[in-house]
Amino acid sequence: MKIYGYRLPAMSSLILWGILWEVVGQTGVTFFVPPLSDVLVTLYSMIGTTSFTRALTETGYAFIISIFIAITIGIPVGILMGRSRLLDELLLPWVNVFLSAPLTALVPVLMVLFGFGMKAIVITTTLFAIWIIILNSRAGVRQINRSLVEMAHSFGASPVDAFFKIYFWAALPEILGGVRIGTIRAVKGIIIGQLLISIVGFGALFELYSANFLMSHFWAVLIVLFALAFSISEFLAFLERKVAYYAAKR
């Protein structure tokens, strides 16, 4: 956006909302919204404390494992579903059910099945992320230009070559889109897991701060979480833009 010919940097609207937050906080209308400056001071003092570092590592560890599982299973399954009619008929209903199902309601079942530890949290997070990755990879493969497939076939591509040299790359824009949305859903999943399954990581901090009405701590953790999710999502969006030059011309 441009104002008086001056180009505003991206996200500059956040400054406006920050100011509004500060003003509302300073008026003291509700304990629920402390001034932004207080939150930032709390955030600064929190970083480096053991409880914060522990929350960050616990959460980050579970998050990375979950995303890794979701990607390594989700992308091949999606590609295979896009290629094989049989697999598609078999799996698509389930993918759609789980994509729209309220996964939070499934968490108690997962606890029964996988216990109260890290395993259940990782599985919950994976379940939040994986379906949209599968669906997007499938969509990406399905829109591949038929003649590209014929081209690979006519020049003698083996199935493995065709998979890695054609299908994967042709579907990459959609796959990256799926991974980006899946990652954002995983952030939601991991906090729900940490709140419902075992009180660890950022979930534990949320629980602790909101139970004790430490609102500026609460908001500080939320800002950290938002910043993390936002940077991951922006990084993936950056990768998506890298392949956008051919996304429209396949």
Added chain:
Amino acid sequence: MSQIKEVVAPQSPAPDDIAVSARNITKNYGDVEALKDLTLEFPRGQLTSLLGPSGCGKTTLLKIIAGLLQPTSGNIEVNGKPVTGPGPNRAFVFQDFALLPWASVMRNVAFGLELRGVAKSEREDVAAKYIGDVGLAGFEKSYPHELSGGMRQRVGLARALAVDAKVLLMDEPFSAVDEQTRRKFQEDLLSLVENENKTFIFVTHSIEEAVYVSDQIAILLPRPSRVSEIIRPSGFRNKGADSIRRDSEYLDIVDNIWASLRNYVE
């Protein structure tokens, strides 16, 4: 019209001179007969056009020759060997170019060789030569979306030439490029047929294009799909690219083909 042969039983040149032969090809899609008992021979080192109205099965026949489709019955032989699938003795040029949009011109042209496991430096040497031959020197690092339609088809042509297949299958290769580029392509194709010792099978729906570039034109008609006529223009082929379009034999053949096709055009 002595130069137009009505073909009842196709006159066969010596078997050595036949690069590709299609025998009794039938192809059904469910209840639809795309091709019915089609027999046709393609002389070595020459360009044969498959010409006909849409729905006559010319692209189907080309894809069967390529090994991309299996005939319901009948068989294809290339240099005396039956075709069971795609093979290195045939290369395909696609109507919509079928380039990898994420790969440079160099990688696209070398892609056929890449799939055959040719080492990178070697295949890029070969590709560079053919990129030069089709007139794209200097564009090696460009991507397909940066090229015009005509240039993209030159990439597709270079890719097919780079694998050095003896038979080149072209599926309406010039139909997606503009008229002026198409004329240039047609002239280039004539010298390609002359200089490369390859057999060309060329699908087109343009009568003028078929007569202009072909040594042999097979007219395919639908319902049921069959070869109705084989025409071998003889008089103007050596007169040079510039004078073909003014040659009276060229004009007569174009008129005659139109006369036999017009009833089939909706």
